[in-house]
Amino acid sequence: MGIIRAAAGAIGGSLADSWLEYITAGDMGPTTVLTKGVQVTRGKRGSNRKGTPDIISNGSRIEVGPNQMMILVDSGRIVDYCAEEGCYEVYLSSAPSMFNGELKASVRESFERFKFGGQPGRSQQVYFINLQEIRGIKFGTRNALQYFDNFYNAELFVRCHGSYSVKITDPIKFFMEVAARNATHVDFDDLGDQFNAEFLTALQTAIGQMAVDGVRISSLPSKSMELSKYMATVLDEDWTQARGMDICSVGIASISYDEESKALINMRNQGAMMSDPTIREGYVQAAVAKGLQDAGSNTAGAGQAYMAMGMGMQGAGNFMAAASASNAQQMQQNQQAAQQAAAQVQAENSWTCTCGTSNTGNFCTNCGGKKPAPTGSWTCSCGAVNTGNFCTNCGGKKPAPTGSWTCSCGTSNTGNFCTNCGNKRS
Template identity: 55%
Template sequence: PVNMGAQTLMTQGRIKNKSGFSSSDIISNGSCIHVYDNQFMILTDGGKIIDYTAEPGYFIVDNSSQPSLFQGQFKASLKDVWERFKFNGSSPQSQKVYYINTQEIKGIKFGTRNAINYFDSFYNAELFLRAFGTYSIQVTNPLLFYANGCPRNATQVDVPDINEQYLNEFLEALQAAINQMSADGERISFVASKSSTLSKYMADALDETWRDLRGIEVISVGIGSISYDEESQKLINMRNQGAMMQDPTIREGFVQSAVAQGLQNAGSNPAGAGAAFMGMGMGMNAAGGFMQSASATNAAQMQYQQQQYQQAQYQQPQYQQGQPAEAPQGGARMKQPGEWFCPECGTLNAGKFCMNCGTKKPE
């Protein structure tokens, strides 16, 4: 081969003699063609295929015999393609040799130009993401690729030469694959770790246009990073913060942090600490009932959780060696003195306001 690089799909062979490469690319009868590993050699005449081999080694051109057609690892998959594209003319006049790279070609970069919509059932919302990464392809039917995937009269084809068309088709299939993952219920935060699943979806989406028409397949897709648009990121942050606030310990820390931040802001007020604290005092008087109730509710819930834990530990049956264990007695927990059920949502509370919806305790 003239030049078979890491991103090369097809290159033309050149004649080499004792003094180096010949200026002529015409292969004569009796020539010896060297085929390396992971290469598929095609012998053509006037653009039509007259012979090929998928087996590494030395190939002797013999125009007086039938085509060799060494299938290698491709075996019978090339038979139908050969019948469509084989040479049916007279004696060969202008023979040339081409090499197809059958090794996996890695590191082809991609990035979504526009955000892709993704419905996440966990957040119960339509989110929008952008994906960046690399993918790899492999020529799985060299005869199809030579006939339908290579530009006419090209002596060498590298990935950048055909990347624009292929990238557009790849991104279209990527969107379909990501939408399929959404339909299957995958969380949006797991997309980057589902490379094998995404590769399978991509291969299925591109089978008709890539594998069946051009003889290439997507082998792997690696997501380097996932980013969200501004509105999606705000929604995710809000939902995550809401989930954290279900913990009474975190809620109480948030209340105390808000009070401390207010004191700090008052001390740094350029209008004077006295005026700032006066205004802050008025605000705290107005909101004091809610703040105290919130802290009381948090404390009651934390105390209740601690009591439940201690009670479970205390009631855990102790068995003596050799005695059979008795089945624990189940039952619903009774409402304790001072506790009340919220008339709006039914949550059990111990403070003045419902810890779930904020409804005030009935008088």
């Protein structure tokens, strides 16, 4: 039992009446993974006159739509399949055609594993599998996931939710290993909690691997493509090899931290901010201004409040003054260090023209003279000026000096004696 491609002329008009059974896919929505073929009666002539349920008569016609995989089943075993859109005839005596379409060669291997090798049995069915990417599958973590962030140097706990998409890449393997034998319509949601549980387990593993690779936790929402690759690697054996499904994409809608992780992140961020002397000094001045403002609004009298504040500030004020002095000193040191670094860079890049002008660019700002080449420099054939033994632009080797010779020790020389071993030039 098998199928052959139907002639183009059999699609319309009177030739269509010769088909008693015309089989197309049933309801196939965006999240449908499998549906049983539906028979449509098309006349009473021809060799196909039985009309018995689950019996596909010789000469019946099957229509395969875009992104569909048709599987022909005889008594529970696969006898043929087709992944190319078009119209096909069923012949009980023909060998399997296996129209592979754009599917990988592994589908043929799966067919050889599950095919039916005998004569047609008592019942035949046609199933259609959706080859489109199935999108919008929601997920959410019930428990917080552990994530070690190198930036914060702490174990953080996050919850995330979003959606992912899958695609059936080996329909025959999926049909034999996942779909129920008596199923007539299977939606991805009907596959149960097993897939969601496995997905969340793989998600935790993938996120953990991203932590090992040094990805900051705040960057996870922007790493959807990378996360998809991690997930595909983790689920390769369980889903791709065993069930014929691939993870296409993973989209994280939001990430939330538990209270302890929030406290750690806030403490780390505040510490990073307070390491800047400018921010520290602003904090000190703001604290003093807040104290003066509170004293002025004291209902017991501003004079008494200022007096009390002055008495209290005798001890604390010394600390504030010392902090301000320390901040000012550090800001001055940072400024001096920045100025020294800029001066050093300028000094390293500066050169003096023959007219006496000091410059930093490639041409003199006074007379327009070109910056002289560095001592010991050479010009490559590509035009780049270099000082090392190889060109920084094309990688060409520095040419040997005119009149040079190579010693037996491998050293290139220009004088009469080797500069490395002292051998005399031969």
